Amino acid sequence: MANEQLKEKIIDYAHQIGIDKIGFTAADPFSEMKARLKMQQADNYQSGFEKGSNAERTEPKLHVSDAESIIAIAVAYPSRMKARPVNKKGERRGNFCRASWGMDYHTVLNDKLNQLNRFIENLVPGFRSRIMVDTGELSDRAVAERAGIGFSGKNCAIITPEFGSYVYLGEMITNVPFTSDVPVDDGCGDCTKCLDACPTGALVAPGRLNAKNCIAFLTQTKDFLPDEYRDKLGNQLYGFDTCQLVCPKNKGVDFHLHDAFEPEPDKVKPELLPLLSISNREFKETFGHMAGSWRGKKPLQRNAILALAHYREERAVEELDRLMRTDPRPVIRGTAAFAIGKIGRRDSYRLIQQARLSETDEAVIAEMEKGLAFELVYQN
Structure with a gap:
């Protein structure tokens, strides 16, 4: 042939x-x-x-x-x-x-x-x-x-x-030689909307990405999120879309050609609080089929905690206090302490101080201090 x-x-x-x-x-x-x-x-x-x-x-x-x-x-x-x-x-959701x-x-x-x-x-x-x-x-x-x-x-x-x-x-x-197709001409022109909208400056130049600063990458890391990115994370649990959403070439583009890619609204925009106590089995059953589950539940839980802090969701403080005191993972304990402080409920700083008395992990203690520092910020 x-x-x-x-x-x-x-x-x-x-x-x-x-x-x-x-x-x-x-x-x-x-x-x-x-x-x-x-x-x-x-x-x-x-x-x-x-x-x-x-x-x-x-x-x-x-x-x-x-x-x-x-x-x-x-x-x-x-x-x-x-x-x-x-x-x-009261029912904050992630993304x-x-x-x-x-x-x-x-x-x-x-x-x-x-x-x-x-x-x-x-x-x-x-x-x-x-x-x-x-x-x-x-x-x-x-x-x-x-x-x-x-x-x-x-x-x-x-x-x-x-x-x-x-x-x-x-x-x-x-190993079959086929005739090559012709590349598509560049269509960006003078547009810089994506570079202008990048919240972390990760798009350092047209077509050049500093992946370490990209929110899509940061949502997948497992350590403490660097301080300078926490506010910029918003309610993002996995990945990031802004650089696509602002692109003029995507205006009005919305194709529903494959049932496999249809979103399940309560899974792609899940309530944040239930994520904090989800078991490994529940996580796999709920999110295991999604690309965003590949790093496991820890990064998503850390991001959910930061999202609750972003919203200053007072209803979350009891659950965050439980995590700060009892979770075996230092990143989750420390991030919860930071979030409690940022939420700034009347009892937030007392809860952090009490948990501080029994905490031994230096990284978690540092996060507790960041949480306590919000008291002075909010007083001023």
Whole structure:
């Protein structure tokens, strides 16, 4: 079968199984990407979640020795939900970013790519491949850009002409030579809305991200959140959407093409207080299918505590006091003490002082002191 005919068959089948966009590119090294990686590392802008060496992240033939091409895919996800829960005093809610709505996209896209892989195997004797979705060595964004899925925006997201940046990306390295598709022209122009709206300055330049300062990254860390980011976290439990929400290319974009990605309102905007006492089993049953659960419940609970502090939710003080006194995890005890102080209920500082008498962890004690310092702030 001629490769152009095979390519058309693959495109048709991809659309049949719910792949919204597909592109093809050569399996040549990503030389420009390698230079960018070196610059990111020199500036210490990497998150630490990245996988593989610079060579492994930019040389497809290290993963499939006879690689000839890469098939890139994009699957659209919604940006709006129906029956949005009300966030109100006494029943404060947190927020999962849109990329964590519905079923974990890693599972969904891996399944689609595996279906596509089996389809090609039946057509091409000796077919070899390697599938990657987000957690692989190659940069999904670099592959998608070169394969014509979309252009790389100043907000570091792939922006497609059809679906804006609300797409999940994945790829398949193959040993079949396909004609490369044409990259999409850059469409950002002079717009800097995403850079202007970034609350932490993590977008240090167009297309350059200091991941360590990005709220999406910070929500996934497990240690104490640095002081300078606590107010900026707001009620965010996982991920961050502002750099997409302000993008003009996303105006009016809202595709509901896949049931798997439909948000469950009470799960993507859950009440904060119940999160603080949820068991491991309950957490897995409630959130385990979502991408935002991958780091476990501790970061989400820490973020929920900070969200309650952000709202100064007095109803939360009893539960926060329980955590401050009895939780075995220093990060949770200390963050609870900070939150109690920030909420500033009449008995807040007495509760912290009492717990301080039996606390031995120096990091927790430091957080208690921060909580007690709010008394002077509020008096002034």
